[in-house]
Every structure is written in C-alpha cells, then in structure tokens.
Amino acid sequence: MIFDSPTIDYAALSPIIALTSGLVVLVLVAVFDSVKRFGSALALLTLAVTAGLLIWQWDTNTDLVAGSLHFDGISVTLSLLCVVSAAVAVLLSIGDPAEKQSGRSDYLALLMGSVLGMVMLTQANNILTFFVALELLSIPLYALCATNLRKRDSLESGLKYLIIGSLGSATLLYGLALIYGVSGATEFPQIAAGFLGDGSTESVNELISDPLALVGVGMVAVGLAFKISIAPFHQWTPDVYQGAPTPITAFMAVATKAAAFASFIRFFLVALIGLVDSWDIMLAALAAFSMVVGNVGALAQTSLKRMLGYSGIAQAGYMLCGIVVATQDGISALVFYLAAYVAMNLAAFAVIVVHERQTGFSDSISSLRGLGRSKPLLAWPLTIAMLALAGLPPTAGFIGKLYLIEALVDSDWTWLGVMIAVGTMISLVYYLRVVAAVWMSPETEASPADGIDTAGLPASVAGAPAADEFTDPQAHRRWYLVLPAVVGAAATVFFGVIPQPLVEFAQHAVSGYVT
C-alpha cells in the first residue's frame, strides 16, 4: 500500500512560517529579562523577513495545504500592505505607555498574531481557514485595544470591540453555515461550482431564488461589514479608534481593512460570483450608505482619532465600490486605493502619536493650532495626508479616486461614482478643518480644556496611577516616530505624481484572478 505523502510547497508557505516562528520566538524571549528589550527589533526583523519572502514569492500562483489556502497576486499584494502597516505600528509603539504596561513582548506577540491572521486571511480559500484566520486577526486586536491598562477609554474600547466583534463573527459564521448547507462545499471554488450547478442559466436562477443562499450571503456580508466598519455596522469604530492606543488604532484602521477586503474579494468574487446579480446592488447600497454616514458623522468631530474613524467608514464605502463592480479593474482599483490609504493614514496617525506624546494625550483638532509654525516636520505630513484623504491632486488619493471612478463608470455604476464625488465634497470640510488648524490659526496656549477631558475621570483606574502623567516633549525628534510620517507622506505625493509603479502593483493583484 502506497501513500502519496502530501506535497507541501514550503516556498509559498514561507511567509506564514516566518511569521509564526517570529511569534513563537517573541513569546519565548519574554521569559528572559535581558533580551526583552530587543523585542521591537525582533518584531521588525520578523516582519522584514516576511516581506522579503512575500516579494520572493511575487509571481507564485498556487493552491496550498490541499486547497485550503490559495497564494496569488491578491494575497501577496495585500499581505505586503498588512506587513508594512504592522512594521509602522511596531515603530510607533516604541516607548508607548501601553506597550510598557502590558509587557513589551506580550504586546508585540499579540501584534504578530494579528498580522499572521491577516496574512492567512489574504490566502484563505476555504470556509474554515477563512473563519480561523479572521478570528486569529481579531482576537489579539481585542486585547491590544485594551493594553493601555491605566486608561479607562482603552479598557472600554477593548470591551466594546470584543462584544461587537464577536457579534460580527457569529453572524459571519452563521452565514457560512447556511452557504455550506446550500452549496455543499467548503472550498471557495467548489462553492462557486456548487452554486453554478451544471453551469446552466436555470441552475443559477434556481439558486438566486433560494432564500437560504441569499440569507447566507447577506449574513456573511454583514459579518465582514463589521470588520471593515461599513455603515450601518460601524457604531463601534469611533469609540474604539479613540480609546485604543494610537499605534494600535493606526494598525487597525489600515491593516484590518486590507485583510478584510482580501476576504471580500475571495468570498464575493470567487465563491459567490455566480450570484453577482443579487449581491451587487446590496453592496452598492451599503457602500453609498457608508459614504453618507462616514462623511456626515465626521463633520461634527473634535477629536482627530474619532474624525479619522468616521473618515475610515466613508473610505471603506469608496473601496467597497471596487467589489461592487466585480471586474478586474474594480479589484485593482481597490488594491490601489488601499495602498494609497495605507500610506496616507499611517502618515496621519504617526503625526498624531507624536503630538499625543508631547501634549499628554490630547488628540483634539484645536490642539493642533500653530503646528505649522512650530513643527513643520509634523505639519507637512499631516497636511499632505489630509489633502490626500480629501482626494486632491497631486496625491495618490486623487489617482485612487480616479481609478475607482473609472472602474465604476466602465461597468455602468456611474451613480456610485457621483456618490464618491459628493462624499468627497462633504469630506473636504472636515479634512481641511485640520489643515486650517495647523496653518491658519495662531498658536494658542495649550490649555487642558483642549484635550480629552481627563478631569472627569477618576485619578486612577484599578489602582494604577493616571496614564496622562506620561509626556515626551522630545517626541518630535525621535526618528522612529517621525520617519513613518515623513515616508508615508512622501509616498503619498510620489505615487500621486508617478502612479505607474503603484498601478502595476495593483494590477498584479488580479494577475491570478479570472472572471
């Protein structure tokens, strides 16, 4: 009797292996006090190796682990985005009180775990790996949100995220079960085949009219919408963004979106492609609703992080349009926009981190007054990030919108393109308010009233001293904080002027995808 030993493509699996080893090493290192302080370096090394391996496997297009993972252009591009955001999060976390309180290695190990989940999610090609990866991504994030143990906001944000996130996961799982029930398969391509039946029009029509399938699709969409904060499943976003330690907010805002959109692509554009006519209008409505809710919600915000939370809801709406059109152009427009979004958001969050450390954790927009005069190295990246988020040329944000609208108009979704334009107009008001605060208001004496109102909080939570005693007046001289801001802003402008490399990056994402 001869067994064929399963072939394992170690080369294509190597990014996941590297991340897992790094994670294990980080946990082990925590035992030894003497090497503990090299945690950040170790984490960065792991991420660098992972990124290197991903680039090495750039052109790979293959099934892994008996088809439960699929490695292709989508995985490699979106994984890279996740890894880059994680590296920035590690840099921004150096010296953060949250990181110190939770024990450096634990904090970093949780972060690595989440990245591992994301990288797996971009490759997940099977209902089970899909769900496992999604939970691996989410659970460490729940904990990370709450790592600033001495701040009530942080604990509240962790709990809120946990409860709402679990609700999303449960909905998703239920939806997956229903889809399995209808299609009788767990792997995405087979689900597609199951839905298509013998491929005839009748079998498709029969399925579309199957309420079980539609409910399943709807629940999966809702579950994923929770993760990328698409309205009306967005309520957690502003609170969690504001309460979580800012490096974690930055990581959540960009990397989670990149990974969750990968699963959106795999799930809707591979597994459910046969049902496209029944879900596209549903997703289009969600996208349009998100743009309205996010943009209008952001108008009234005084906290930068909350504002970016709402803006993230609107931006998720724009990006969802790339799924709606269900074409190769749509996917690459989405990937391009995500890449631009990563650059501009990380630049903005890096500035917020520095600013918070200098002012004792104030992230109110009015506390930015006079930044243009006093710290141009912070003011410029923030300005560029805001102009890019608002979609003004010459930034990658403009090209991203152009790409998305082109994909939309090309597939007769012009009204959604007009929605993007209208949303962008509203968004100008709140993005430019930040720019105006930075450049156009005289510097005011920093008064505590500008910041988050800490007076109402008890001086200590759980017996620990208040966290806002921590300030670092020299934060704007720390290279590991300023570098991400400057590089992010420079990339935003660079890809706005010379977008072709990023366009090719985005088009690589669809290289393995066949409609």
Next chain:
Amino acid sequence: MLSLIIWIPLLAGLIAAIVPRRFAAPVAGSGAVATLALVLVVLVGFEPDGGMQYVTDVTWIPGLGVDYNLGVDGLSIFLILLTAVAWIPGVLFSASRNSGGDKAGLYYLMLLAGETATLGAFLAQDLLLFVLFFDLMIVPFYFLFGIWGKDRDGVKASAATLKMIVFTLIGSLLMLVGAIALAVISADGGELTFNMAELAAQGLPTGSQNWIFWFFAVAFLVKMPAFPLHGWMPDAYRAAPLPALAVFSAVLSKVGAYGFLRVVLPLMPDATELFQTTMLVLALASIIYGSVMAFTKTDLRLILGFSSVAQLGFITAGIFALNTSGGEGALLQMINHGVVVVPAFLIVALISERFGSEDVAGMGGLAKKAPVFAVVFLIVTMATLAIPGSPNFIGEFFIVNGLFETDVAIAIVATVGIALAAFYALRMYQLTMHNPLPEGADSREISMRDGLVVVPMVMITVVLAFCPQLIIDGSEPAVDAVVAASQVEAAE
C-alpha cells in the same frame, strides 16, 4: 519646452521655500521672469495657422489611459502669456509689501505653485490632465488666502477659504466623473483615451452629452464665478491678500471660460447647441446681477469682484454666441479683463494704504496731490467701462456683434450691461479720487517702486487698445475651428 514653462515656477517656488528668507523674493521673481521669457520664445515661434504646436506627448499612467500631453494653439497661447505676465506684478508687489511675512518662503512656494497649476490647465491636451491641473489650481490659493488672508467684517479668513474650496471642488469633482464618463462612453469598449483631439474625433452620443455637459458647465461656472454659483466669491475676495487676489481674479477665472472653449464646445457640440439659450440667459443674469451688485457695494474689493462677475458674463455670452465674432471677442475680453484686473487690485492696495480702509464711503480727493496715480487709475477705470479706444471696447464690440447674429433680444440686454459698467466704474473712480480729501487721509503720489509694478500692466492695456489685431490674428483660426464644431451640428 512647454514642460519647462509649467515646472519652472514650481521649481523656483521650492527653491524660494528653502533659501533664507531674504532671498525668497528674488528667487521667486526670477522664476516668474524666466517663465515669461520662455513664453515669449514660444510666442515668437508660434504659427497662427499651425494648429497644435510644441506638442509633448508621453504616456503617464498607461494603466488608466492618461497621458502627459501638452500643446499650445491659438486658444491658449495668449492665455499663457497673460498668466506669465500677470504673475510678475503679483510677485513683485508681494515682495515690496513683504506679504509673506515671516513665512515668505512658503508664500512664494504657494504663489508659484499656483502659476504652475494654471499654466498646466491652459496647456493640457489630455482631458484628465486638464482636470488634474484644474483641481490643483485651487490648493495653493486655499493656503494663500487662508494663511495670509485677514479676518474682515466678521468673516474669518479660514472660513471664507473653506467655502471657496468647497464650492470650486463641488464643480471639479463632478467634472472628474464627467471626464471619465465622457472618455469611457466615447471609447465604447475600445481603447480608453483622454486625448482631447481623439475624444472629439470619436464623438459622444447626444444623450450622454446632455448630462456630461452640466458636470463640466457647473465646474467652469463656479470657477468664473457666474451667477448663481458665485456664493463663495464675496467672502473669499474680502479675506484674500491683494497681490494673490490680483492674479487669482485675473487668471483663474479665465480657466473656467477657457474650459468652455477647450472642452465643452469641441467635445459636446450637440449639448452646446441644445443648451445655448440656457447658457446665454445665465450669462445675461451674471452681467446684470454683477453690474447691479458692483454698483451697490462700497467695498473696493467687492466692486471689482462683482464687476468681474459681469465681465465673465460677457465672456460666457460671447462663447455661447457660437460664432467667430463672439468667440473672438470672448478670447480678447479674457485677455483684456486679466490685464486690467491685476493693476486694479494693486491700486486697491495702494488706495487702502492711503486711507487705511477699503470702503469707498470714507474716501475721496486722492487725485489732489497725486496726478500720476489718478491717471493710472483713470485708464484702468476707462478700460473697465469699455470706453471706445480701450481694448475692452473692441472685445465687447465683437461679443455684442456675435450676439446680434445669434439672438437680437439677448444682444440688446447685453448692451444694457455695457451701460451699467459705466455706472459702477465711474462711481468707484469718483468716490476715491474726486471730492474733498477726508481728515487723516494721505494723498500721496504713487511711489517709483509701485509705479514700476503697476504702470507696465497699464501700458499693456494701452498697447492692446491700439493693436488688438495682435491677438485676433493669432487666435482666429483656432477659435474658428472650435465654434465650427457646433455650427456643423446646427447646419445638419
């Protein structure tokens, strides 16, 4: 060559931002002068009948069908000349008043970035590149008006500029969607291109033209600004620093009018034909409304601002007369208005230095000890009211002539607008220059330094009055070609 013209101002601005503050103005000034020199070189080699010239066409974003395509023809040659000329007094006057303050480097960077974007918009022959430069234009002026503007009459500069940028971008974002839709629909499944000449050749179904027309028209009308989309103008004009406002009013408003000639008429001839009357009525509304408002306002900036609304109304009317005479007059009037408005706003700055305010109610008698200043201002005033012998007279004559061919009723109403211009222009002159000099005001002669900035612009007005043929000859073939597109449709 054209790339040099576009990017030299930005480069000079970047250098000005880096060098020590006292060198910022000289660097910026030489950048503006170098740009003008290059434009003059282009002008010398320009052939009126040569169609598109000095073409630069390289692929920019192949994935999206966008090219970096520049070219100059009879429509744009004089507008880039106007831009290059207008920026020089703008920079010089800023330098003499130290408008940039302690952020002078940044000020010149923004001012010259504005020149780069404006020149780009005039030279772009790729529709998307045009949209990009069109959007880009407003960004530096947002900073210029917001950072160096003043809160006046209870309106905060930052709020006024926010209103301005939101208004203008409402238009230009819809234009972005319109441009993409235009290219996608006219490509009809084939190779996507944004090249304007190719788009014109491909043609667009009439049904699509009708809605895309408005996406473009709104963007251009806001930019001008035209009634009823001028809501941003009063606040922004009041807040803006005057040298920046001078170039803004002189040149940026023309990009809107130019957009009609460059994009709307050739690419959407059916819709142009269909909405001709609507546009003419809008133009008349601008003329009447602008003139009446200019007559009632007492703030010098607003008098000039609303008079621009009226002038741009004339230009729009000329364009939508859809014949050679109207188009010729519109183009001539664009140049005239630009050349007149720059010294006008600088004179406002000089007047307000003498009275300490910009409200004509408390002014008078400036001419008493300043005859040269008064003469300079008189020429500007006379040009504004289009007195025979001024270049504006010739421009408006062409426009009205064109309108008579199109629709007599509209031509008659437009003529009333010319009469109204005499009211507000003379009122502005009288209230500042004549009457007794109020207490505390200082009737000084224009200084040599300011004279050197203002007088050459006024001289250009005088030269144009005698030789309008310079512009007409250069631009006629191009204007003919543009209006011909919609005339062919009309004949069918």
